[in-house]
Amino acid sequence: MRIALIQLAPDYEQPLDVRREQAADLVRAQAGADLVVLPELWPQGGFLYPRWAEQAETVDGPSIGAVADAAKEIGAWVHAGSIIEDHDGGLHNTSVLLAPDGSVTATYRKVHLFGFSEGEPALLTAGTDVVVADTDLGHIGLATCYDLRFPELFRLLLDAGAELVVMPAAWPAPRVEHWSVLARARAIENQYVVAAANTAGTQDGKEMGGRSVIVDARGNVVAEAGTDAEVLTADVDLADVRVWRERFPVLADRRL
Numbered sequence: 001m002r003i004a005l006i007q008l009a010p011d012y013e014q015p016l017d018v019r020r021e022q023a024a025d026l027v028r029a030q031a032g033a034d035l036v037v038l039p040e041l042w043p044q045g046g047f048l049y050p051r052w053a054e055q056a057e058t059v060d061g062p063s064i065g066a067v068a069d070a071a072k073e074i075g076a077w078v079h080a081g082s083i084i085e086d087h088d089g090g091l092h093n094t095s096v097l098l099a100p101d102g103s104v105t106a107t108y109r110k111v112h113l114f115g116f117s118e119g120e121p122a123l124l125t126a127g128t129d130v131v132v133a134d135t136d137l138g139h140i141g142l143a144t145c146y147d148l149r150f151p152e153l154f155r156l157l158l159d160a161g162a163e164l165v166v167m168p169a170a171w172p173a174p175r176v177e178h179w180s181v182l183a184r185a186r187a188i189e190n191q192y193v194v195a196a197a198n199t200a201g202t203q204d205g206k207e208m209g210g211r212s213v214i215v216d217a218r219g220n221v222v223a224e225a226g227t228d229a230e231v232l233t234a235d236v237d238l239a240d241v242r243v244w245r246e247r248f249p250v251l252a253d254r255r256l
Helices: 016-028 049-055 062-074 145-149 151-159 173-190 239-247
Strands: 002-007 035-037 077-087 090-098 104-109 132-134 139-142 164-168 193-197 213-215 221-224 230-235
Touching: 002 016, 002 193, 016 062, 035 164, 035 193, 062 077, 062 090, 077 104, 077 164, 090 139, 104 139, 139 151, 145 164, 145 173, 151 173, 164 173, 173 193, 173 213, 213 230, 221 230
Parallel strands: 002 035, 035 077, 139 164, 164 193
Antiparallel strands: 002 230, 077 090, 090 104, 132 139, 193 213, 213 221
16 A cells, blocks of 8 residues: 655644645645655644644544545545644544545544643543554554554554554654664564654754654665655555564563
8 A cells, every 4th residue: 555644844823724724735735645644743743732722623623624635535545743722621632544435443642641740641632442443455454653662552452453553653853763763663672563653843942853764574664754844755554564473573572
């Protein structure tokens, strides 16, 4: 299947409606891709904390709605990145997987919240669910940004059947080497594909790291972006996940 990672560099001085349409237009431009992925918190900004409460929305709100319309137009699976979700009186960092008809197939509320005692932990409620969606592309696991540092979650995704893990992020430049190494590590140790869409540009004076990446189940970097806004496209074969697991059955030697 063909995966397109949209490495956005949003201009947060522009109105939110404008940025929604820009993101949706970029999704529309990926006609022919099977799976299109946007980065984490592209509507509200991963580090623009003062905006979050005011700009929080629901999964059926305008940001996901704009992307869902684009998904339906091109007939592709679209991971809509994540939004600040207003749900049951609390705020979450919630990612959404959309089917080719624009319907919501799966939602994932970020489990590991970044910021230590500030930022996400101070403002958001952590999710508790491990999410793997059964799609006609394969079994797609969901994770978000800081989750990458916690291999336990990725093992749980493996045990839930994941063949591909999709991960949007707003990972900053000073630690982007960690991002690259950990994305490969998660693919190698779990023998599945990792497709990780990061953010470019700056947010609140913080430089984002870019370098979105697609890693196959053998740990090979299939494609990697630079540090500026771009669309990274590559073809992967999920059948090779099963082939590699049979040929090199390391997972059978786990001792729990």
